Amino acid sequence: MSTMITIPTTMLGFNYDIELDNWHNKLSGCRVYQSGEQEPLDGGLGLGLDLLCGSQEGQQWLSTIPADLLAITDVFPEYQYQMLWLAVNSSSARQILECRPLLLVLICDKYNVDNEKALEVANLGQREILSHLGFDSSKSALKFIDKLDLTYQRSSELPHVIKQLDSAFSRFKVFKHYHRVNYSALALDHTHPFLTGTRLGMAIAHSTRRERRNLVTYLSDTLALGLAIGGVDPVLRVERLHSVEQLIVLHDQWVAVQLERRFEAMKPKDTDKPYPVCLPNAEGIRQIVDYDDLCLEAKQQRHCIAVYHNRIAAGHYAAYRMESPERMTIGIFINRKKAFPYEISQIAGFMNAIPSEKTRQRVHAWFEECKQQGL
Numbered sequence: 001m002s003t004m005i006t007i008p009t010t011m012l013g014f015n016y017d018i019e020l021d022n023w024h025n026k027l028s029g030c031r032v033y034q035s036g037e038q039e040p041l042d043g044g045l046g047l048g049l050d051l052l053c054g055s056q057e058g059q060q061w062l063s064t065i066p067a068d069l070l071a072i073t074d075v076f077p078e079y080q081y082q083m084l085w086l087a088v089n090s091s092s093a094r095q096i097l098e099c100r101p102l103l104l105v106l107i108c109d110k111y112n113v114d115n116e117k118a119l120e121v122a123n124l125g126q127r128e129i130l131s132h133l134g135f136d137s138s139k140s141a142l143k144f145i146d147k148l149d150l151t152y153q154r155s156s157e158l159p160h161v162i163k164q165l166d167s168a169f170s171r172f173k174v175f176k177h178y179h180r181v182n183y184s185a186l187a188l189d190h191t192h193p194f195l196t197g198t199r200l201g202m203a204i205a206h207s208t209r210r211e212r213r214n215l216v217t218y219l220s221d222t223l224a225l226g227l228a229i230g231g232v233d234p235v236l237r238v239e240r241l242h243s244v245e246q247l248i249v250l251h252d253q254w255v256a257v258q259l260e261r262r263f264e265a266m267k268p269k270d271t272d273k274p275y276p277v278c279l280p281n282a283e284g285i286r287q288i289v290d291y292d293d294l295c296l297e298a299k300q301q302r303h304c305i306a307v308y309h310n311r312i313a314a315g316h317y318a319a320y321r322m323e324s325p326e327r328m329t330i331g332i333f334i335n336r337k338k339a340f341p342y343e344i345s346q347i348a349g350f351m352n353a354i355p356s357e358k359t360r361q362r363v364h365a366w367f368e369e370c371k372q373q374g375l
Helices: 049-054 056-062 067-074 077-089 091-099 101-110 115-122 126-132 139-147 157-165 171-175 183-191 199-205 209-229 234-239 244-265 291-301 305-313 357-372
Strands: 004-007 016-021 029-033 038-040 285-287 317-322 328-334 342-348
Touching: 004 049, 004 056, 049 056, 049 067, 049 077, 067 077, 067 091, 077 091, 077 101, 077 115, 091 101, 091 115, 101 115, 101 126, 101 157, 115 126, 126 139, 139 157, 139 171, 157 171, 157 183, 171 183, 183 199, 183 209, 199 209, 199 234, 199 244, 209 234, 209 244, 234 244, 244 291, 291 305, 291 317, 305 317, 305 328, 317 342, 328 357, 342 357
Parallel strands: none
Antiparallel strands: 004 016, 016 029, 029 038, 285 317, 317 328, 328 342
């Protein structure tokens, strides 16, 4: 087979194609212009070699590269060719690729258009490489690199790592108690650095992806609540928490305090009067009878049903507490001009959660029963 492979980069909008020699010929490359002029390739490609898998010729060319090295570099498509070029032209670079590929990534990120300079740096010792690139060159920096558990599929992952290794800050040292450092830990350190190294920070970083989304929301809400209620240092309180469960408890406590203050400050007149009776109760569905009951519902469900007090008191709205098949709040419009004056306004769960289909069917069945009875 031919030792050369052509990457048709003109199809990608460039004014040249790229020709690469195979692994046995040191992966030398050149740009080939439409005029026939050739120019040595002096840096990386900026794209992965997986685009060659679509042809038999490309697969044969790729088969000349050691499979383990191809697999390692597949994770870094932007730097893949240059990393392999360094590995085939330097035994030191190949050794680095096999044990700490991130070092080659950092070199290629710095010298992506200068293969010779990249090769010069790759032939240094590993700590010398870090120092040359402006990173902390201690043994602990290498240990931090070994702890990284990243996919590098997100564009922000490498910048996060570079930030941690920057010799001016050596931020990575705050992760010394971590057995592994994943993307969540790095992202949390970027947004809430005071949590890094704490028990709560570790718990959030190592939670599942779905759990983590909810926990970050809880975290932001808790800090905002702490500021709103005053008299506490929310950052100090949160960083002392030992678990996710403690965070949720603190969050709910501060929500209760804020709601209590809000209801007290906005308490309307004549709140001791019972609300007008509306549709009859049913199994698992009970009308909210007065202002205190309405506020209790708002606190338990953490939504804004309490703002309907004036409309309820005037007979234009009604609210119901639903216990089964799931906990919900039902809001009903009342228009006395209609033959059947009631219309379902909302069915909302905890923090306005959407009801299940079973719950919707139960509410509409109850509503239909009332309608059939002419209530």
